[in-house]
Structure formats: C-alpha cells, structure tokens
Amino acid sequence: xxxxxxxxxxxxxxxxxxxxxxxxxxVNTATLPTDPNLHAPFVTTGDIQGPYQSLGLIQVTRKGHLxxxxxxxxxxxxxxGFNETLMPEIRRLNGDGIIxxxxxxxxxxxxxxxxxxxxxxxxxxxxxxxxxxxxxxxAPGGTVQPVLQxx
Amino acid sequence: xxxxxxxxxxxxxxxxxRCGANQLTLVASLAMALCGSSACTAVVQSGPLSSRPAxxxxxxxxxxxxxxxxxxxxxxxxxxxxxxxxxxxxxGDAQIDxxxxxxxxxAAIKMGGNGVINIEFLDENPQTPAExxxxxxxxxxxxxxxxxxxxxxWRSVHAKGEVIRFL
Numbered sequence: 126x127x128x129x130x131x132x133x134x135x136x137x138x139x140x141x142x143x144x145x146x147x148x149x150x151x152v153n154t155a156t157l158p159t160d161p162n163l164h165a166p167f168v169t170t171g172d173i174q175g176p177y178q179s180l181g182l183i184q185v186t187r188k189g190h191l192x193x194x195x196x197x198x199x200x201x202x203x204x205x206g207f208n209e210t211l212m213p214e215i216r217r218l219n220g221d222g223i224i225x226x227x228x229x230x231x232x233x234x235x236x237x238x239x240x241x242x243x244x245x246x247x248x249x250x251x252x253x254x255x256x257x258x259x260x261x262x263x264a265p266g267g268t269v270q271p272v273l274q275x276x
Numbered sequence: 277x278x279x280x281x282x283x284x285x286x287x288x289x290x291x292x293x294r295c296g297a298n299q300l301t302l303v304a305s306l307a308m309a310l311c312g313s314s315a316c317t318a319v320v321q322s323g324p325l326s327s328r329p330a331x332x333x334x335x336x337x338x339x340x341x342x343x344x345x346x347x348x349x350x351x352x353x354x355x356x357x358x359x360x361x362x363x364x365x366x367x368g369d370a371q372i373d374x375x376x377x378x379x380x381x382x383a384a385i386k387m388g389g390n391g392v393i394n395i396e397f398l399d400e401n402p403q404t405p406a407e408x409x410x411x412x413x414x415x416x417x418x419x420x421x422x423x424x425x426x427x428x429x430w431r432s433v434h435a436k437g438e439v440i441r442f443l
Contacts, residue, residue, distance in 0.1 A: 136379075177327060178327040179327050179328075183322075184318075185320075186318040223341060227396065
C-alpha cells in the first residue's frame, strides 16, 4: 500500500516537472539605431507614403548550430540578422531602407538546450533566422512617413 | 626464407590515425572559419518590383499597399519548385523572380487584375555558400563502391498576394 502511494507520488512529480519544463515563454528582440546622425537605413514592417523606387526583394538567412546548447557561434538571432547581414545588403544595393519586413528566428526551449549541452557530441540544435522585405530608394527630398492603419 | 617483420605496418596505422585526426581538425577548423565568416549566411534577391508612383502599364507589384483606389478581385498563392544539383546548378522554378513576376502576374492577369499588392514571399531552403560547397564536395567524392553520387536538394519558393484592379 505504502509502495503504491510512493509510486503515484513519483509519477505525479515527474509529470509536474515535465509540464513545468515545457511551459515557458521565449522572447527575442532586436533594436534599431534611432540616432539620425548614424545615417542607418530605415526598417519598417509596414508601408511608407512617399514616392520611392523599388530596388527588389531580399531575403537573408543565417544558419548555425547552438554549440553545447547555448553558444551561438554564427549569430542566428534577429539582432545579428539585422545588423550583420540585412543592413550591409541594403547599403550594397544603394537603398535608403527596407519596407514590409517579415522575420522569423528559431526559438528553442531551455530544456532542449540543456539536453544538447549534455549530449553535445550529437549536434541536433540547428537554428536560423530569416528576414525578408523590399529594398527601396526614396525619391529626391522624400522622407519616411508610415502609412497609418485605419482601425 | 623468413623475413624480419617490417616496422612499416606498426607505424602506418599510427600515421594514418594521425593523418585522420589532422584531416578532421582541418575540416572542423575550416567549417568553423566558414561559419564564422559569411559562409553561413544565404542572401536571396530579386529584381525590382513597381516603384511609386507606378510607371508604365505593367502589372503593379508591391509588398505594400496600392497607391490609388482599387477593387479587390481575390487572392493568389504560388509555389515554385525546383532542385539544386551538386550545389551549383539550379533547375526548375524555385526563384523569387520567376514565382512573383511569372506565376503571380499570370494569375493576376487571368483574374482580370492589373496589380498584386501586399506580396509576401519566402525561399523555404536557401543554401549558404558552405552548404553549396559541401554538396559539390559530396558530389565529386566517390562512395565505397567507387561510384559518384550527385547530391541534389529540393528547393521551393512561396509567394502570395492580393489581386487588385485599379479604379
């Protein structure tokens, strides 16, 4: 009888631990330069009002592996995607900015990272970040005025 | 007549093992160096869409909104499938330009539209220079039966948008 109670308790505890490990929220952010003196290309997930010339669509993808579950060697986060890949590409295309940006970064549960850290010999935690958008050049004298959504 | 055992067989496995370890280290270092540089970054690009204000009588294409009043005719989604052979040759329709300026525009014209707005697109599996180089190396390498197997990768590009007719 006592053994049965103990067994049930351990089962319930194991379920509780599994549930607590699987329930979490992962947040990734990227910040953009706001200082106008830096002359950084503008980035928006929306449209702009002013006249512009389209320079084409662009998709940048950074692929890598989380070494030991936590070490991101390549830099497969949104911030690195914007800073290291997207911005240089916009400048290379001679664009003023990018509109209608969409992005996605692989998000990994901490428990998976721990498992990868333990079984580091078998690499399975592949991650990537993808950013898409339309590179534009503003008309002479044009400014970035976002299109306001009517709600 | 009995020959004295040659020392070579004793040394050779050690040498081979060392060479193997060195090669492995070299490959690992190369992979790290490639990933550390831009080799793990894939950039896919297309030609320009419509500028604003629109010029000419071509079908208006934009990832954003329409520049003037319009009527929505419907929606279109297209996927261009293809293959990449040995990391160097792209076969099929898995290109952004072909999918948007070909498939989306043709669908819009068939629907009686003269524009596609709010275009969204995604290259499902863009290949980084490191992956292309790996595929090429795998394709040139002979297997245990002495045959070469050309490595191919499935490729696909999705695009979708809202088909419109300007008023």
